[in-house]
Amino acid sequence: MADITKVTEIYGSLVFDSDTMKERLPKDVFKSVQKTARMGSHLERALADIVAAAMKEWAIELGATHYTHWFQPMTGLTAEKHDSFISPTDDGNVIMEFSGKELIKGEPDASSFPSGGLRATFEARGYTAWDPSSPAFIKDGTLYIPTAFCSYKGEALDKKTPLLRSQEAVSKSAKRLLHLIGRTDIAHIDVTVGAEQEYFLIDKDMYKRRKDLMICGRTLLGAPAPKGQEKEDHYFGVLKPKVAQFMHELDMELWKLGIPAKTKHNEVAPAQHELAPLFETANIAVDHNQLTMEIMKKVADKFGYACLLHEKPFAGINGSGKHDNWSLSTDSGENLLDPGKTPGENKQFLLLLMAVIAAVDDYQELIRLSVATAGNDHRLGGDEAPPAIVSVFIGDELAGVLKSIEEGEVYEGEDKVRMTWAHILPHITMDTTDRNRTSPFAFTGNKFEFRMPGSSLSMAQPNVAINTAVSEELDRIYDKLKDVPLSEQSTAIDAILRRMLRQHKRIIFNGNGYTQEWVEEAKRRGLLNLASVPDAIPYIKSDKIVELMEKHKVLSKEELESRYEIYLENYIKEIHIEALTLCEMVRKDISYSIVNYSRIVAQDAAGKLKVDNTLKCTYEKDILKRLDAAEDGICSAMDQLDADIKKAEALSDPLETARFYRDVILEDMNKVRGFVDAAELIIPNEYVNYPTYEEMLFSLR
Ligand code: ADP
Numbered sequence: 046m047a048d049i050t051k052v053t054e055i056y057g058s059l060v061f062d063s064d065t066m067k068e069r070l071p072k073d074v075f076k077s078v079q080k081t082a083r084m085g086s087h088l089e090r091a092l093a094d095i096v097a098a099a100m101k102e103w104a105i106e107l108g109a110t111h112y113t114h115w116f117q118p119m120t121g122l123t124a125e126k127h128d129s130f131i132s133p134t135d136d137g138n139v140i141m142e143f144s145g146k147e148l149i150k151g152e153p154d155a156s157s158f159p160s161g162g163l164r165a166t167f168e169a170r171g172y173t174a175w176d177p178s179s180p181a182f183i184k185d186g187t188l189y190i191p192t193a194f195c196s197y198k199g200e201a202l203d204k205k206t207p208l209l210r211s212q213e214a215v216s217k218s219a220k221r222l223l224h225l226i227g228r229t230d231i232a233h234i235d236v237t238v239g240a241e242q243e244y245f246l247i248d249k250d251m252y253k254r255r256k257d258l259m260i261c262g263r264t265l266l267g268a269p270a271p272k273g274q275e276k277e278d279h280y281f282g283v284l285k286p287k288v289a290q291f292m293h294e295l296d297m298e299l300w301k302l303g304i305p306a307k308t309k310h311n312e313v314a315p316a317q318h319e320l321a322p323l324f325e326t327a328n329i330a331v332d333h334n335q336l337t338m339e340i341m342k343k344v345a346d347k348f349g350y351a352c353l354l355h356e357k358p359f360a361g362i363n364g365s366g367k368h369d370n371w372s373l374s375t376d377s378g379e380n381l382l383d384p385g386k387t388p389g390e391n392k393q394f395l396l397l398l399m400a401v402i403a404a405v406d407d408y409q410e411l412i413r414l415s416v417a418t419a420g421n422d423h424r425l426g427g428d429e430a431p432p433a434i435v436s437v438f439i440g441d442e443l444a445g446v447l448k449s450i451e452e453g454e455v456y457e458g459e460d461k462v463r464m465t466w467a468h469i470l471p472h473i474t475m476d477t478t479d480r481n482r483t484s485p486f487a488f489t490g491n492k493f494e495f496r497m498p499g500s501s502l503s504m505a506q507p508n509v510a511i512n513t514a515v516s517e518e519l520d521r522i523y524d525k526l527k528d529v530p531l532s533e534q535s536t537a538i539d540a541i542l543r544r545m546l547r548q549h550k551r552i553i554f555n556g557n558g559y560t561q562e563w564v565e566e567a568k569r570r571g572l573l574n575l576a577s578v579p580d581a582i583p584y585i586k587s588d589k590i591v592e593l594m595e596k597h598k599v600l601s602k603e604e605l606e607s608r609y610e611i612y613l614e615n616y617i618k619e620i621h622i623e624a625l626t627l628c629e630m631v632r633k634d635i636s637y638s639i640v641n642y643s644r645i646v647a648q649d650a651a652g653k654l655k656v657d658n659t660l661k662c663t664y665e666k667d668i669l670k671r672l673d674a675a676e677d678g679i680c681s682a683m684d685q686l687d688a689d690i691k692k693a694e695a696l697s698d699p700l701e702t703a704r705f706y707r708d709v710i711l712e713d714m715n716k717v718r719g720f721v722d723a724a725e726l727i728i729p730n731e732y733v734n735y736p737t738y739e740e741m742l743f744s745l746r
Pocket residue numbers: 237238239240241321322323324325370371372373380489491492
C-alpha cells in the first residue's frame with residue numbers, strides 16, 4: 046500500500062493544472078489562460094507561445110519526450126498521434142521545442158476516422174484544436190493536450206465539439222433567465238457531471254481463451270452458472286484482497302491525473318464493480334471518464350485481470366451502466382438544483398427543475414437516442430436497467446410541492462421525518478427524495494441522475510442531449526417572462542410553473558419502472574418506447590431535432606445526418622463482427638469440444654461392450670443422443686445464420702440493414718447459442734474449449 050500521507054502530494058501531479066500554471070506563467074498570461082478556459086474567450090498567439098514553452102518545460106521535467114493532440118472521434122474511443130519535442134539544430138544536434146502553434150492546432154489525417162459522409166476522401170485533412178478548458182496531462186512519457194477535432198470545413202468530427210457547444214448554450218440560457226429573475230450576481234454557469242462507472246473484472250488468462258470477449262467484448266456463447274446473482278450477496282460485499290489492491294492502484298493512477306476517484310464498491314453481479322468520481326464541469330468529467338476507462342483496463346492488465354466495459358458481457362446476469370449525474374452550478378459554486386429547506390418557495394429551483402422535466406418530456410427521443418448502441422440494447426428494458434421508456438422520478442416530497450403548485454395552493458410540507466433506529470446512533474434527516482433505482486432519469490436530492498447510458502459510452506452524447514434540451518426549455522420560460530413587469534413576476538412564474546406542470550406531468554413516474562404495468566401505462570400516457578438502435582436513431586434526422594440542434598448551434602443538419610450514418614454503421618458493424626466471431630467459435634471451438642467428448646464417450650461404451658456385450662451403457666447412450674441432437678440443431682442454425690449474413694451483406698440502405706441485423710441476424714445468433722449452450726451443459730469443463738461462465742465469474746481472488 047502506498048504511503049497515505051503522500052496522496053495529497055501525488056494528486057494532480059501529472060496535470061498542468063491551474064496551480065502549476067500559476068507557478069510557471071507570468072501573472073497576466075495566467076489570467077488570460079484562466080479566462081479562456083472558463084469563459085471560452087480567445088487566446089492570442091503570442092500568449093500561446095508562452096504557455097507552450099512553460100508546458101514543455103514542465104513536461105520535460107517530468108520525463109516527457111513527446112506531445113500529442115488527444116481527441117475523441119466518432120468511434121467513441123480516444124485518438125492520439127505522438128510527436129517528439131526534438132528539433133534539429135545547425136550543428137547536427139537537437140533541441141526540445143514546442144510552439145504555441147503546435148499547442149493550438151494539429152493536422153491529423155482525418156480520412157481513417159468515421160465522418161458519415163462529412164468529409165470526402167479527397168479532403169482528408171482534419172484539424173485538432175486545443176481545448177484550454179480541459180487541462181493537459183502526462184501519460185507514459187507524453188504530454189497530452191485535450192483537443193476538439195473537426196473537418197477541413199469546420200464540421201465537428203468528434204464528441205467534444207458538440208459537448209462544448211451545448212455547455213455554452215445551456216450556460217447562456219440559464220444565466221439569462223436567472224438574471225431576469227434577479228440573480229444578476231451570477232457571472233457564469235457551469236454544467237456539473239459525475240459519471241459513475243460500472244465494470245467487470247475477470248481473469249486475464251480466461252479472457253484470452255474467449256474469442257468473443259477478446260473481439261466483441263461480450264460472450265456470445267455460454268451456459269449459465271448454477272449460481273448467478275440471485276442470492277444478492279455481491280452488492281457492497283467485502284472486496285476480495287486482490288481486487289482491493291487493484292482498486293487501490295487504480296485510485297492512485299487516477300489521482301495522479303487529477304481524476305477525483307471517490308467511491309468504489311462491488312456491484313450486483315458477481316465480478317462486477319463500480320467506481321464513482323467527485324463531480325466536475327461536464328467537459329472535464331467527460332475527458333476524465335474516457336481516461337478512467339482506459340486506466341481501468343491498463344491497471345487490470347497489470348493485476349492479471351481483464352476489465353470488461355461492455356454493457357452486457359454475460360447473458361442472464363446484470364450488465365453495466367454509467368450513471369450521468371447532472372446539475373448546474375454558478376461560478377461561486379452554488380448548486381442550482383439544490384432545493385434548499387423550503388423547495389415550495391424556491392422559485393429559482395422550481396423553474397430549473399421544471400425546465401429539466403419539460404426537456405425530458407419534450408425531447409424523449411433525443412435523450413433516448415443519445416444512449417442507443419448495440420451493447421446497450423441488451424441492457425435497457427432488462428430487469429436490471431431502466432426501461433427504454435424515458436421518464437422522470439422526483440420523489441414524494443417534490444411531487445407534493447408540484448401538486449400544490451398545480452392546484453394553486455400553498456405547500457404545507459411535512460416535517461421531515463427524523464429516523465432513529467437505536468438511541469445510540471445519530472439522528473438522520475431524510476433526503477428530499479428516496480432512492481428509486483428503476484427510474485431512467487431520477488432527481489436525487491440536488492441533481493439529476495440519468496441512468497440509461499451504457500458502461501462503454503462516451504459521456505459526451507447524453508450530456509449534449511440534456512444540455513441542449515434544457516437550454517431550449519429555459520429559453521421558452523425566458524420568452525414568457527421577459528416582458529412581465531417586475532411587480533407581477535412572481536405571480537407570472539407561478540402561472541408558468543402550473544402550465545408547464547400540467548403539460549409535462551405525464552413524464553413524471555415515481556413507481557417501479559421494471560414492470561409490465563408501467564409499459565402499458567406509459568403507452569396510455571403517449572410516451573415513446575424506443576426499444577432498439579434502429580428504432581431510436583432515425584429521430585436524429587427529424588425536423589424537430591434538427592431545428593433544436595441548429596437553433597442552439599450545437600450540431601448542424603449536416604453534422605446530424607453524418608451522425609445518423611455513423612451510429613447505424615457502428616450498430617451494423619458491431620453485430621456483423623459478432624456474427625462472424627460466433628461462427629468461428631462454433632466451427633472451431635464448440636464443434637471440436639462436442640466431437641472430442643462424443644468420441645471419448647463412444648470409446649468408453651465400446652470398451653464396456655467388449656467386456657460384456659449385454660451392458661446397457663445408459664449414460665453413454667444418453668449423452669451421445671443429446672450431443673447428437675445439439676450437433677443437428679447447431680448445423681441447421683449455422684446454415685441459416687450463414688445464409689442470412691450473405692443477405693445482410695447485400696443490403697445497402699443503412700436503416701434497412703440495421704433492422705435486418707436486429708430482426709434476423711441477432712435471432713439467428715440466439716438460436717445457435719441455444720443449441721451450443723445445451724451441449725455445453727453436458728460436456729465436462731475440461732473438454733470445453735473455452736472457460737465457462739462459472740469459471741469466469743467466480744474465480745476472482
Ligand atoms: P449516490 O448516487 O450513491 O446517491 P452520490 O449522491 O454521492 O451517490 O453521488 C453520485 C455521483 O453524483 C458522484 O459522482 C457525485 O460526485 C455526483 N454528484 C453529486 N452532486 C453533483 C452535482 N451537483 N452535479 C453533478 N454530479 C453530482
